[in-house]
Amino acid sequence: MKRALLVTLILGLVISFFAFDLQRFLTLEVLKQSQHDFAALNAQSPLQVAGVFFALYVVVTALSLPGAVIMTLAAGALFGLLEGLLLVSFASSIGATLAFLVSRFVLRDSVQQRFGDRLNAINAGMEKDGALYLFTLRLIPVFPFFLINLLMGLTPMRTGTFYWVSQAGMLAGTLVYVNAGTQLGQLQSLSGILSPALLFSFVLLGIFPLIARKFIAWIQARRVYARWQRPERYDRNLIVIGAGAAGLVSAYIAAAVKAKVTLIETHKMGGDCLNYGCVPSKALIKSAKLAQQIRHGECYGLNTQTPDFSFRKVMARVHEVILNVAPHDSVERYTGLGVEVLQGYARITDPWAVEIKLNDGTTQMLTTRSIVIATGASPFVPPLPGLDEVGYVTSDTLWEKFAEMDTPPRRLVVLGGGPIGCELAQSFARLDSKVTQIEMAPRIMMREDSEVSEMARESLVADGVEVLTDHKALRCEKEGEHKYIVVEHDDVVRRIEFDTLICAVGRSARLKGFGLEELGIPTERTVNTNDYLETLYPNIFAAGDVAGPYQFTHTAAHQAWYAAVNALFGDFKKFKADYSVIPWATFIEPEVARVGLNEQEAREQDVAYEVTKFAIDDLDRAIVDGTAYGFVKVLTVPGKDKILGVTIVGEHAGDLLAEFVLAMKHGLGLNKILGAIHAYPTLAEANKYVAGEWKRAHAPQKVLAWLERYHAWKRG
Numbered sequence: 001m002k003r004a005l006l007v008t009l010i011l012g013l014v015i016s017f018f019a020f021d022l023q024r025f026l027t028l029e030v031l032k033q034s035q036h037d038f039a040a041l042n043a044q045s046p047l048q049v050a051g052v053f054f055a056l057y058v059v060v061t062a063l064s065l066p067g068a069v070i071m072t073l074a075a076g077a078l079f080g081l082l083e084g085l086l087l088v089s090f091a092s093s094i095g096a097t098l099a100f101l102v103s104r105f106v107l108r109d110s111v112q113q114r115f116g117d118r119l120n121a122i123n124a125g126m127e128k129d130g131a132l133y134l135f136t137l138r139l140i141p142v143f144p145f146f147l148i149n150l151l152m153g154l155t156p157m158r159t160g161t162f163y164w165v166s167q168a169g170m171l172a173g174t175l176v177y178v179n180a181g182t183q184l185g186q187l188q189s190l191s192g193i194l195s196p197a198l199l200f201s202f203v204l205l206g207i208f209p210l211i212a213r214k215f216i217a218w219i220q221a222r223r224v225y226a227r228w229q230r231p232e233r234y235d236r237n238l239i240v241i242g243a244g245a246a247g248l249v250s251a252y253i254a255a256a257v258k259a260k261v262t263l264i265e266t267h268k269m270g271g272d273c274l275n276y277g278c279v280p281s282k283a284l285i286k287s288a289k290l291a292q293q294i295r296h297g298e299c300y301g302l303n304t305q306t307p308d309f310s311f312r313k314v315m316a317r318v319h320e321v322i323l324n325v326a327p328h329d330s331v332e333r334y335t336g337l338g339v340e341v342l343q344g345y346a347r348i349t350d351p352w353a354v355e356i357k358l359n360d361g362t363t364q365m366l367t368t369r370s371i372v373i374a375t376g377a378s379p380f381v382p383p384l385p386g387l388d389e390v391g392y393v394t395s396d397t398l399w400e401k402f403a404e405m406d407t408p409p410r411r412l413v414v415l416g417g418g419p420i421g422c423e424l425a426q427s428f429a430r431l432d433s434k435v436t437q438i439e440m441a442p443r444i445m446m447r448e449d450s451e452v453s454e455m456a457r458e459s460l461v462a463d464g465v466e467v468l469t470d471h472k473a474l475r476c477e478k479e480g481e482h483k484y485i486v487v488e489h490d491d492v493v494r495r496i497e498f499d500t501l502i503c504a505v506g507r508s509a510r511l512k513g514f515g516l517e518e519l520g521i522p523t524e525r526t527v528n529t530n531d532y533l534e535t536l537y538p539n540i541f542a543a544g545d546v547a548g549p550y551q552f553t554h555t556a557a558h559q560a561w562y563a564a565v566n567a568l569f570g571d572f573k574k575f576k577a578d579y580s581v582i583p584w585a586t587f588i589e590p591e592v593a594r595v596g597l598n599e600q601e602a603r604e605q606d607v608a609y610e611v612t613k614f615a616i617d618d619l620d621r622a623i624v625d626g627t628a629y630g631f632v633k634v635l636t637v638p639g640k641d642k643i644l645g646v647t648i649v650g651e652h653a654g655d656l657l658a659e660f661v662l663a664m665k666h667g668l669g670l671n672k673i674l675g676a677i678h679a680y681p682t683l684a685e686a687n688k689y690v691a692g693e694w695k696r697a698h699a700p701q702k703v704l705a706w707l708e709r710y711h712a713w714k715r716g
């Protein structure tokens with residue numbers, strides 16, 4: 001209501017201005033003709049004239065009316081250089097700020113809502129450097145004054161900042177025009193005021209702050225490097241430390257663009273994913289799933305059987321799978337691609353030098369233009385009293401340890417209710433361990449919506465896992481051969497006996513022992529990097545688990561592209577790592593996959609959303625396969641088909657998610673997914689059906705009512 005009133009008032013004033021042709025008073029000719037009358041008036045009542053002039057100036061600029069230039073000249077002609085400058089400088093800044101506030105009040109919300117996420121980068125840029133941009137635009141008087149006011153009103157810039165930066169930025173231009181006004185008699189046209197030379201000077205002045213900033217960055221960079229001796233020439237373009245997903249991809253990219261690159265790995269090529277993470281865990285999950293299917297053969301018309309298996313063989317298969325995938329990450333493959341692979345422990349000794357203690361006992365020193373740190377993360381072991389005495393395994397050790405066992409651990413405790421803990425708990429329960437899973441938080445898989453956590457819990461419980469949420473592990477105890485973990489829940493302390501304990505409470509970045517401390521590279525939970533993945537030293541980058549914030553193979557590979565490209569080509573162009581569309585999956589049964597926001601995050605971030613859900617129970621292919629459970633849940637912008645996030649729970653959820661990842665990445669909405677043909681009968685049809693649900697909920701009811709009448713009329 002208030003908005004409508006304001007708009008009506010402003011429109012009324014602007015229309016009146018043009019309807020009464022008031023512009024005719026704001027020309028150079030009229031100004032020249034009336035100069036003497038004005039001067040006489042000013043001599044009589046200087047304060048009143050100055051006050052009226054000031055008010056008129058504010059109105060003209062606040063309403064974005066044409067005429068500010070003439071009025072600025074008039075100020076010079078009437079009041080002289082100093083007084084004219086003062087009046088115009090304040091009046092123009094106040095008028096501009098009023099226009100800025102009107103634009104903000106009337107338009108900002110609808111613009112922000114209409115363009116949503118697409119404005120995030122602009123908003124972030126304005127919050128960081130808005131004052132600088134505004135100053136530049138103000139200094140160069142070729143950018144229309146009123147347009148800057150209106151556009152800035154749409155950004156998150158503070159009113160105070162807008163005011164003072166405008167006043168400071170416009171001062172030089174105001175001075176030129178007011179000064180020209182003092183020479184009004186000699187002035188033949190407005191275009192003469194700004195000569196090309198003067199304009200060029202303004203442009204130089206305008207870009208000066210940007211150049212100054214680059215210069216300051218350069219000085220800062222030099223300061224960081226000041227205590228080090230830069231080599232005259234470099235042995236390598238790039239050295240990559242760590243041959244996990246992040247390191248392998250960084251080295252691959254460098255070799256592909258013909259850079260001289262050395263990749264250093266102290267332990268196993270392929271890092272965590274191949275040797276201790278994704279690959280072995282998914283191999284284990286497959287065997288466990290098959291065992292479970294055999295157990296439930298009746299679902300497929302087969303006889304129910306107790307799966308007959310050797311645990312040793314299951315674990316042997318896990319290792320066989322690692323061996324089969326290993327060539328993808330091998331020294332041979334990467335050497336063939338043009339990467340020099342060194343097997344040894346790397347330590348950064350100065351910003352351009354890396355010392356390598358090779359596994360054969362020798363040491364090698366290499367200089368390099370840039371370095372990518374890709375040292376990954378290792379399992380976090382909580383400081384639980386008695387833990388060392390009872391013994392435990394982590395994802396680093398369990399694969400080797402369990403490979404030596406003929407039977408699965410009889411009583412297994414899995415400490416941790418995150419994705420890794422859930423995957424392992426379910427798998428070992430299906431392979432006949434009696435599993436107790438302990439989680440301190442109120443539910444497992446806390447990052448997901450509570451209904452997802454609940455489905456995961458139900459599924460784990462159905463497989464025989466005792467899921468203890470809200471249970472705090474206090475300590476471990478050993479009595480003879482008996483091992484216990486002591487937990488507390490609702491002030492009740494309980495002892496759980498176990499044979500084996502898996503610690504799966506998270507993974508910490510590997511930050512120590514390879515030079516970060518000596519070089520003073522700041523770290524918190526991960527290495528501190530900027531948007532370009534640069535550390536304190538702009539030639540040293542970090543990617544993968546060591547850089548965070550995500551701990552996935554695909555995000556490690558994604559960051560590696562930015563780290564490698566910025567390291568090699570940053571002198572020409574640097575790219576900010578883009579985290580806008582990050583998918584992930586947890587491979588329990590039912591699988592849980594997500595991209596973008598879920599409901600709990602949307603609420604936390606105060607993002608307006610609509611939910612559309614399709615229950616997979618209804619999907620033909622899922623019914624055929626005996627996997628008719630789960631759902632596809634899509635969050636969209638209210639009233640629009642723009643996808644904010646998707647959670648899928650169900651068979652092959654991770655694979656189904658890919659269509660939404662593509663859609664979100666390229667700004668395709670649910671209408672586009674609905675318009676694409678999905679083969680029948682496939683699980684992927686669930687994606688189309690959820691889009692159909694959305695369409696049905698947004699069907700134009702009024703049009704449909706008219707159509708009904710139309711068809712009735714056609715029937716006669």
Ligand SMILES: Cc1cc2nc3c(=O)[nH]c(=O)nc-3n(C[C@H](O)[C@H](O)[C@H](O)COP(=O)(O)OP(=O)(O)OC[C@H]3O[C@@H](n4cnc5c(N)ncnc54)[C@H](O)[C@@H]3O)c2cc1C
Pocket residue numbers: 241242243244245246247264265266267268269270271272273274276277278279281344345346347374375376377395420510513514543544545546551552553554555556587
């Ligand atoms: C059980 C488990 C299951 C997982 N499942 C999945 C999954 O399904 N999907 C998924 O996306 N992610 C999964 N992950 C996570 C995934 O494994 C990691 O995010 C990924 O491996 C990170 O890659 P990275 O290159 O950053 O580090 P890493 O793979 O840890 O590689 C770092 C390498 O650096 C080496 N190194 C360290 N310091 C030095 C040094 N000074 N000199 C030389 N070499 C050094 C290390 O030896 C290591 O090989 C899982 C992890 C675990 C533990």
